[in-house]
Amino acid sequence: MRPTYLMESAPGALTIINGKEFIYFGGTSYFELHNNKEVINAAAEALKKYGINSSSSRTSYGTTPLLVQVEKEAAEFFDCEDAVYLASGFLSDIAAVQAFINMNLFDVIFIDEISHYSNNYAAKLSCKISHKFSHADPIDLEKKIKKNLKPRERPLIISDGIFPIPGKIAPLPDYLKIAEIYNGILWVDDAHAFGVIGENGRGTAEHYNLKSEQLYSGGTMSKALGGFGGIIPGRKEFIEEIKQSQTQYGSTPPPSSAAAASLTGMRILKANPQMRIKLWENAVRLKNGLKKLGIDVDDTNVPIASFSLSSYEKMRRLHEKLMEKNILIQLINYVGAGESGSLRIVVFSTHTAEQIDHLIFELGKHL
DSSP states (O other), X not given: OOOOOOBOSOOSSEEEETTEXXXXXXXXXXXXXXXXXXXXXXXXXXXXXXXXXXXXXXXXXXXXXXXXXXXXXXXXXXXXXXXXEESOHHHHHXXXXXXXXXXXXXXXXXXXXXXXXXXXXXXXXXXXXXXXXXXXXXXXXXXXXXXXXXXXXXXXXXXXSBOTTTOOBOOHHHHHHHHXXXXXXXXXXXXTTTTTSSTTSOOHHHHTTOOOTTEEEEEESSSTTSSOSEEEEEOXXXXXXXXXXXXXHTSOOOOHHHHHHHHHHHHHHHHOHHXXXXXXXXXXXXXXXXXXXXXXXXXXXXXEEEEOOSSHHHHHHHHHHHHHTTEEOEEEOOTTSOTTOEEEEEOXXXXXXXXXXXXXXXXHHHO
């Protein structure tokens, strides 16, 4: 039986787990906005003004000015026509795929073999035929499309933007070309990319400087953006379809505190691009250190790195050795982690150079 970990503080570079303070490399609060005073104060004030939540769906009386502000700010943040704010990031994939069905935009799904659970649920719930292609492999994707797509059928290609375990950036330019050739569309779960990559933090499409009416993306407020809930930015027709869907009129919107935190987090990141630059610098420092230890990592500014050892037991022992030194990384079984799991390291913009170097030093002692 695996141990239970209780987080007893806000997530940050220093986090209290099971009563002990660790240098924390185990979460996804990339800018430590979940512990930001401005974000917390905004959430507290929203609770006082709006209560816990509106206790009604958005299509009846449940829309508050705060929820409207989140969507307006998100449309500005992502430089698009509109945005829809959902109860969870997990729900964003399901809502998007259902909207594609309602808009009659595709016939068959092709999904990366280690795409996130939420993408797989969306594919299953669509009741459409679905095929998996090799991880981040556009050549295999096109082979699968040629083999399985009938004449006049259109593909929906589904992928994460940044994959949460390996930290790999999906080859979206290749996927988009394939979507265009076959008159299909591309959906990108950008949960780990929103706020993190791209010149303005707009995610994987901006990272590659891609714009297309056949490219759609969505994600979450609960990681880089410091709040909670799903967010889908995009063109007005697509967003309106989701706003009028069952995911909206059949659910209660996010709590007021989460909405205020999300709104404030976006504003802070937009006003402080140096936070993203610092995150990238820390990611490079971490990965350069791991390379010196012989650990193979992608040469990108994504703040995620993972590796596996020859057995779960060896990884467990290394994990424990680091914990003895008050350093916490993840030993994780998750989609994309492999049969024995992976050791995953996530760096924040708030980690100091000394903290990152200390991690590398201790890893080097015990690998």
